Amino acid sequence: MVNWNLIRYIVGRIIQTFITLLIILTVTFILFEMLPATPIDLLSQNPLIKPSQKEYMIELFGFDRPPFERYLIYMRNMLTFDFGISYTQGVSVNDLLAERIPRTLFLFGMAVVISYVVGILVGAYIGWRRGGIADGSAVLTSLLFYNMPSFWIGLIFLFIFSFQLGWFPLTAWPQVYPYRWWEVVHHTFLPLITLVLLSLAGTILLMRTSMLETIGENYILTAVAKGIPERSVLFKHAARNATLPVATAFVISLAFAMGGAVVLEQVFSFPGVGLLYIDSLTSLDFPTASATLYILALMVLIGNLFADILYGFLDPRIRVTE
């Protein structure tokens, strides 16, 4: 039987995501309009850009047209993934992005998944064992990591593990093509583990708090009184229910992890979208910066959409009502 409630919920989420995307793009467009140099200025200063490319760009983005028309053209370009040519490098932005997107997706996606799974398990456990040594040390570590600037802990790890101990290379991506998987793992391990630790801290703290609230509920007391094994109460009764607020906060942790990924790409010179974004921003390379920003936002939004849809399947309240 088709569950119309669920379908309505999913369609609603998709529309909402799309609207969010449109608003982000609009804000981005306005901000780019406010840049201290106009696109024509930047476009004309680089002879690497051939005259034909220049014409192509003016036609593509309509730089010679009034702002509102430019806005429509910009939206069309972004939504059709037609990003034009980088001002600083004179090559197609799509080409620049092609090999970087999988890398950032790997770093960001892995970090989110690992930190989420581990965070929930650790948070549930230390919440259950409230007041123990494990609880104390885990909370303290999490608190510290939660309040550390991401780049700094990245620099410290780089200093200790790459520079002093020499366990990991100083560059976060193998230099030689073809990339072998173990080389990739070796190179990306340090940024990945840093990002995981940073995202983990928030999840652990949140899960622990949520767990503390849950174990105060009467049904937990009932379960314990019935003589159900502790492990079973912990995971089946307490943790499962305590996960809900954590799942709601997934949205925020995604955005947080993305911010962390951008910063850590910079610290570890990981050749991903984030590094390209910051480089293009500092040189005011408008097409590259807007494309990378769009891609980064898209990653977060699609991650959210997936989480929401999954949530729809898991949460019976949505299946039944809404």
Add this chain to the structure above:
Amino acid sequence: MSGTKNDGMPGAAGMMEPDEEETELLTVPNWKRTLSRWRRSFSRGWKLYKQSKAGLTGLTIMFIFVFMAVFAPWIAPYDLDFLAPQEDVFLADNVHEVIEANATLGLDDPASELWYPPVGYRGDQRLEEVIIYSDGGHALKFVVDDKAIEGGRGLQILSNSTHVIPQNITILLPTTFRNEHFTAFAGDTMYELTFDTFIVRAEVSLDFEPIWYSNLWNRWSPQNSEGEYLHSFANETTLAMCARIPPNPAYGEFREKRFYDIVTMDDFNETNGTTIIGEPIILNIPLVENGSMIVVPTTEGIAAIYLDYNKTGGRVRNVAIGEMLWYVTYEEIRDFWDRDSVEPIPNRPISIAKEHPSEPIGKDRIILATDSQFLYSVLRINGTNNWTSTLVTSSMREPRPMGIWPTFRGNLVVTGTTGELGFIASVDPETGSIRGNRTWYNMTGAPIVGRPDYIFSSRNYIFMTEAQQIVILKETMQLDATFQAVGGGTHTTISYVGNIVNNVGSAQGNYYSMVTVDAVLWVQSVSGTYTAPLPPGVYTSGNRYILGTDVFGGDIFTQLLYATRTELVVGLVAAVISAGLGTIVGLISGYYGGWVDTILMRLTDIFLTLPILVVALLLAAVLGPSIGNIILIIAIFSWAGVARVIRAQTLSLKNRAFIDAARVSGASNRTIILRHLGPNVLPLTFLYMVFTISAAIITEAILAFLGMGDPTATTWGMMLQFLQISGNTLTAPWWLLPPGLAITLLSLAFYLIGRAFDEVVNPRLRAR
């Protein structure tokens, strides 16, 4: 990032029970009563708060930082702009004692003469002699020896000699590739002096007094592969040229020949009525037809004037200033690029891409720096436009190029000002943009003065700033060393005269500086190794640097203390703005409901979903680097979490009896929101404000680290950004650790306070 942390606390459901007094609706605000109520709820809250150990720890840390911020000037061992003295940051192999020139050199009153920056004579391998000169007709020459000191390192001024040179000399230029002689100008007379004994070899009386000379960077004069040299000089109206042709024994010529020629701008149709505004530059490419020219910047445009070589066989019969090759007006450039204005900067408006004497190829463009922040390039051969560049990067606001210096590595070094700071950027002559985007430029504390210098062997650039500091940069524009002029004094001239030994590299190399001071003539030589950033410890001067120094010799501990002030201000102001904004949005949204609620909450959702840091970076790039903008950015991106929570609280409050009662008794919506709902959500507002302070401190650091910070402010983030720029990240842990720890601790402190406070506000979180 800010805001993201807020929802870590599921405190939304919990709330303060509204006080019973709230039901007394029509009472006029009574301050005494309000105060006592506040006092009561404060002491009640404090009783709960102090049960939390973490909360007390947080408060303690916060108070320590507040103490540090308030008493920074008293605790800090040094001033904020303190730099470690020379003797600490410069490990001298040998500091040669000051020579009091009046006693040893027979100068009665050196202060009465104007002493020009020293000139170094560099042989093939090393610095051999140093010359200082004055307009009073004195030249002092010092022989230097690097072998005099044991181990062959270090430098000693061995002997000096006083020479009489023509009076009223304004400039003394070592004019050939191997410093064979000096060209000197005194009034309208040009002299050629021998290098060793300053004997006048030639004296030419010009009809005018030159202001600008064509001698180029690094004291290379235009000299071609045939051994001849060309020299050009000008005042506002007149342009003169001097060519010296070496003897050519193959044709029976054993005497060198000199040719002079003088023209005025009015001699040419194109430049009739214009005046010269800067150095003429000679481009000498003798092997190319029409290759030699003088490029002259004028008030209206750039003129390229052909140099007429009259040759028969191999013999040069005459060299004269010929016809106008091309002339391009600023108006043409302006029209071509569709600019508002192209006003050239006087004195140093043009430069050429390459000018190594032995490298004729590549002298192909002339680059113009203008007042309107643009750089323009025109092709040498016909004056057509090649590119235009604004030098924009997001962290340098309104860079104003003041000087362009060609280098031997094929890039241009552009110096200028950005705000109160000076900047140095390495620019790609092919495109006019800063090389490597964000890394190939650096900022100095004061604008650059004089000509920069280049050391071939170690590939370093050397600049002098208005603050009498010598700044040595790597070729990638990363800071290598700085040192302050020794001596001091009001009329100090300072000059770097070169590496003692050419093949010693970078910071480990030997530098030599020489200073002349007004009252007494000082000549001081310093050689050794620049050692900053210094690890913690006590140094030669007796100074103790508890946490070491940065690359300029600034005390880390002092900076750490002063930065606390900025951090607290940034955190507090940003948090107050964002919590205030969030509360207003939350109250309005919760109270009015309906479409207002829908719109505001969708907006809030978007802000919560956004990868905030990513968008904040864009905003920072657009707004430009300043503390105010950073506060604004943090506030803009962190109100959403607060709004959510306040809205939930408002929703549960608005159906309470006391709100209904207020409405029934005729209170307006505004009154209900401000007087009845507002005070009840205030504890939550305050709670989230505390969390936002924590987030703001981290956000400021991240923005600063990514190059979007305020370069004039001292913050922990900027300290780490300078560390990163200076390239010492992996070698100076004493610089890396303290700012990061401080950020972590202060952020942690506010976070702990927030958590403890949350337990007060939200009773369900309390331990049972």
